Amino acid sequence: MGGSARSEIFASLRKTGRGETQENVQRERLSLGSAPAPEPPATEVCEAFILNVLKNQGSVDCVSNRSEAVQAIAHYLYAHFHNYRLVTGNDSRLGAMPWRDAGVLPRFGSLEAGEPVALSYARLGVVETGAVVTWTGKATPAANNFLPKHHIVLVDKNDLVLTMEKAWERIHHAFEKTGRARGINFIAGPSSTADIEAELVYGAHGPHRWHVVLLGDVPVDARNIASAAGSDQT
Template sequence: MSTSARSDIFSRLREVSRDASAEQIQRERQALGTAVAPAPPAPGLCLGFLTNVLKNRGSVDCASSRSEAVKAIGHHLYSHFRSHRLVAGNDPRLAAMPWRDAGVLPRFGSLEAGEPVALSFAQLGVVETGAILTWTGRANPAANNLLPEHHIVLVDTADLVATMEQAWERITIESEKNGRPRGINFIAGPSSTADIEGQLVYGAHGPRHWHVILLGNIPADALALARSSASV
């Protein structure tokens, strides 16, 4: 049934599609160029990213070193859960973090029932929308993005890109190197719904809380500026 449905549909499409060779079609698409992207909300990738994460109802922290990042994670865990436990994917970058500096006790693997916090190391941060980007694999099991109460995400300033087009360029490089990832996930906020009377509620199916820690050389006033610019 499926084969004849396929040939029926394709023969119908052939009748109504414009006649052109693959090269012509590709040239035509190329001539249409690239889309415009919105201007960043603030100058500088760090400030723009932090501002948009805050607008997406994420909470943010900045860390200038890996040790500081671990401390920020420890602080977040303790202030919300009075605990130092979390689950992290098998990402070599996470394995190499100085966990002892803050007494954080990560378990490496996929989140299981009863574990409230997962940590991901984002592949990219997208300034345009304040999204972080992960792709599925051992380094970041899907359950770690989708099932915890709190999702903590580390983003390296070197991995910030301005637009979604630039994000695709980086994904293409990864795909050429290691094959196409099964899933590519842009995450821009805690899971939310407005399905009941239009009232916005966080924690629909996924994380109720989304905490982003930007790691690297960040201008000293970036966080304060981002807070004031996101609240406008």
């Protein structure tokens, strides 16, 4: 069945297709160029990214180094759960964090029942949408993105890109070395639904809190925007 269905469908498509050569099709696509992207809400990259994360109902902490990152995550955990436990993937960058300094007790692996918090280390942050990008693998089990009640995501300032087109450039470049991942996830906020009477509810199937920790030399104005929003510690 499959073989003949395929043959019939392609035969039908060839009748309507232009029958162009591969080179001509690719040349035509190239001539169409790239899509226009929206202007960022601020000229400074970190500021624009933070503003869009906040717009997506995320919360943000800005930290200068890994030690501060661990402290910020510890504060977040204690503020919400009165403990210092979380789950994270087998990411070498996360394995090398000074967790003990802040008393954080990470479990490296995939989220299991009863574990409310997971931490992911994003590959990219997209300024245009305020999204973080992860791809599946040992370092980022998919369950850690989609099953916890609280999802904390660490993003390097150096991994911020302006648009989704720039994100794809980076993704393709990374996959040239490692091969394609099974899944790529652009995450722009906590899980939500407005299916019942158009009332927006956060925390549908996935996280109801989404907390971004921006790591690097973040300008003061951007830090001020994040701390003024400051809802992450409550």
